[in-house]
Amino acid sequence: MSRLGRKLIPIPAGVEVKVADRLVSVKGPLGRLEWPVATGVSVAVADGHLRVSRAADDPKIRALHGLVWAELNNMLRGVTKGFERTLEISGVGYKAQVQGQAVNLSVGYTHPVIYPLPAGVEAKVDKQTVITIKGIDKRKVGQVAANLRAIKPPDVYKQKGIKYAGEVLRKKEGKTGK
Numbered sequence: 001m002s003r004l005g006r007k008l009i010p011i012p013a014g015v016e017v018k019v020a021d022r023l024v025s026v027k028g029p030l031g032r033l034e035w036p037v038a039t040g041v042s043v044a045v046a047d048g049h050l051r052v053s054r055a056a057d058d059p060k061i062r063a064l065h066g067l068v069w070a071e072l073n074n075m076l077r078g079v080t081k082g083f084e085r086t087l088e089i090s091g092v093g094y095k096a097q098v099q100g101q102a103v104n105l106s107v108g109y110t111h112p113v114i115y116p117l118p119a120g121v122e123a124k125v126d127k128q129t130v131i132t133i134k135g136i137d138k139r140k141v142g143q144v145a146a147n148l149r150a151i152k153p154p155d156v157y158k159q160k161g162i163k164y165a166g167e168v169l170r171k172k173e174g175k176t177g178k
Helices: 059-080 138-153
Strands: 016-018 024-027 032-036 040-046 049-054 083-090 095-099 100-104 112-115 122-125 130-135 161-164
Touching: 016 032, 016 040, 024 049, 024 059, 040 059, 040 138, 049 059, 059 083, 059 138, 083 138, 095 122, 100 138, 112 138, 130 138
Parallel strands: none
Antiparallel strands: 016 024, 024 032, 040 049, 083 130, 083 161, 095 100, 100 112, 122 130
């Protein structure tokens, strides 16, 4: 049995959970999320808790058991508190701006890079070098942060580029001339 899958997920106050067929929908103060449950795993709502159980001990179903539990837990946390990722831009002349539903990045290319934000994700720029990405879906927030970082990953020699806040980079030593 999955250790996480055995735990009950408490449903916070103000959150409504519905299980219909193979679809779980969660509605809270920040929005609404849906997740299709894989076959072999079942979800039940009882006494203000969510219970995830599996039908068989097949390795594929065992793997899905913990995954479904984690996704449902993230959904409940997302509709109550939301998720946030912060990116830092370092480099001379590197900056970011939010224009409507897109992020405009000037990161050393000959042209500005415009990244359109998906629905349900919003970005905020502080001091032109700190991008904060917020949303209720953990997957979307993490993917948008990864896509923005991939536009200009940090250089290993000068460490210029876009990195996650708190990310520790290892700086390589340059060539040593004689």
